[in-house]
Amino acid sequence: MPLYLPHFNLQNYNTLASPVCANFFVSVKNNEELIDAIKFAKERTLPLLVLGGGSNIVLYDDFPGLVIHLQFLGKELVREDEQHFYVKAAAGENWSEFVDYCLDQKFWGLENLSLIPGNVGAAPIQNIGAYGVELKDVFEELSALNIKTGLTITFTPEACQFGYRDSVFKNQFKDEFIITSVIFRLTKVPSLKLGYPALQKVLSVYAPEEITPELVAQIVCEVRRNKLPDPKIIPNVGSFFKNPVIPTTQLHEIQSVFSDVVYFPIDSHHVKLAAAWLIDRAGWRGVSQGAAVHSEQALVLTNPSRLNAGKVLELASAIKNSVLEMFGVELEQEPRNYP
Ligand SMILES: Cc1cc2nc3c(=O)[nH]c(=O)nc-3n(C[C@H](O)[C@H](O)[C@H](O)COP(=O)(O)OP(=O)(O)OC[C@H]3O[C@@H](n4cnc5c(N)ncnc54)[C@H](O)[C@@H]3O)c2cc1C
Structure with a gap:
């Protein structure tokens, strides 16, 4: 059974560093613990907040319910075809570390999405995007647990209804599913997306043969570090x-x-x-x-x-x-x- 912590300070669990408390907080590592947490909340009629890295939420007051901190971990190559690797990542994996892992393994396609904070499970919620690439461009399918029925189902790209910083999980299925893992369709041969103006500008000094996925990722990280404040220093x-x-x-x-x-x-x-x-x-x-x-x-x-x-x-x-x-x-x- 996971540990339910009462009156839990969330300041270190949201990148705005808002010092509010949750009525209860629990970290869950697998389906069994997640189902236990949902039952705990149902029995006490507590609202739920599913928490990843806390980098896209504004906690303006104490949360009068159960915060479920999703810590499902693991990533693996699940299949491949002539052109693609299909790579599965659990919802609690840190997004930026997952991108680095894919670069190391030569699974291409996530370069432009380097250094976005948060976890894999939240990435489909708003179809994260940066420097001319969105999650939907590399998305194969996801698994999500229905909070009401406890059943896990698979969502195809069409079922996710991805839009600009948008998906079915912010609309029709808001608060109905907990994403537990995502499968990405990554390429065996680099297919670089270099059209974004800020990227083009920095890359213009390189010869075409010098431009590799690793270089693109490195430049995206540099541009981001120059432009965006590090939440650990400035929330x-x-x-x-x-x-x-x-x-x-x-x-x-x-x-x-x-x-x-x-x-x-x-x-x-x-x-x-x-x-x-x-x-x-x-x-x-x-x-x-x-x-x-x-x-x-x-x-x-x-x-x-x-x-x-x-x-x-x-x-x-x-x-x-x-x-x-x-x-x-x-x-x-x-x-x-x-x-
Ligand atoms: C410095 C900085 C730069 C950023 N740059 C970008 C950027 O370039 N592009 C971009 O798109 N975003 C960007 N973001 C926003 C943010 O990083 C992303 O939206 C990220 O995907 C949020 O992940 P998280 O795990 O922190 O989500 P959280 O903040 O923990 O959660 C966000 C929402 O998703 C829900 N949720 C989380 N996990 C799950 C799950 N497994 N199942 C169901 N619901 C879930 C939560 O309940 C909440 O409603 C940036 C944020 C920061 C701080």
């Missing part, structure tokens, strides 16, 4: 807002006032605005009000004094209001609030 959850998708007609209205607005085309009718540019242009970069807007990247809100994350939400709300007023664009928060 944060990475990008606080999604890049808003708007109709091209609205872009033209914004351009009539702000000709330098930064955007990325999506299709002939839509563009994705750079939320960092909107926040910066609205004057928020570097602002500090208990919580702060990171001076190198305005999309990152930080909690340098390790206060209750409610302070971060207050700042986020002020930013949202001012961006809406200035550009008529609604920012959507990326990390999930609890309770």
Whole structure:
């Protein structure tokens, strides 16, 4: 039986370092312990919070339920075909270490997703993405336990309904499944994705034959380290807002006032605005009000004094209001609030 710890301080279990408590906390290492934890919560009618690395949550108050810290470990090559390796990783594996492991084994495809914090089990929840690659590009299938029935089922890419920082687990099946493992479809021959502008810029000094998956991973790590604060030193959850998708007609209205607005085309009718540019242009970069807007990247809100994350939400709300007023664009928060 796993150990249920009452009144547990979560400050070291969320990268915003919010010092809130869980009514109960339990670490689970396998299916049996997970099912026991679900039963424990059901018997006491406690809400559940499934916790990975805590790098995409905002804990603004004590959690009045059971936090299940998923520590399922293990990774293995499950099969291969002419072009691919199919590699399975348990939900509790650290994402960044898993990427490094795949690079070592010459399983290619995760290079651009290097150094994203958090665990494998959370990666499909918001279809993590960086530098022109998303999880869905390398995803084969996942196993997830249905909290109500206790049965484990397999989800194909179609069933996951991946979108931009989105999946079925944030919508139709929100809080219904616990992801226990993920299988990735990785290539035997490198197939590098080098189109992302920040990556292109740094790689432009290399000859094509010098550009290897290892080099791409190394450069992604360098760019990330320069741009993003290390949560261990300055608590944060990475990008606080999604890049808003708007109709091209609205872009033209914004351009009539702000000709330098930064955007990325999506299709002939839509563009994705750079939320960092909107926040910066609205004057928020570097602002500090208990919580702060990171001076190198305005999309990152930080909690340098390790206060209750409610302070971060207050700042986020002020930013949202001012961006809406200035550009008529609604920012959507990326990390999930609890309770
Ligand atoms: C410095 C920094 C940089 C970042 N950069 C990026 C980036 O480039 N791209 C990107 O996409 N994200 C980025 N993020 C956000 C974050 O790292 C990812 O969203 C990551 O996948 C979250 O993993 P986690 O284990 O920490 O999830 P948690 O924060 O623990 O959980 C997030 C949500 O998923 C749920 N969940 C977690 N595990 C499971 C599971 N096994 N089954 C069911 N539900 C589960 C939780 O209940 C919660 O709702 C960044 C964060 C930081 C701090």
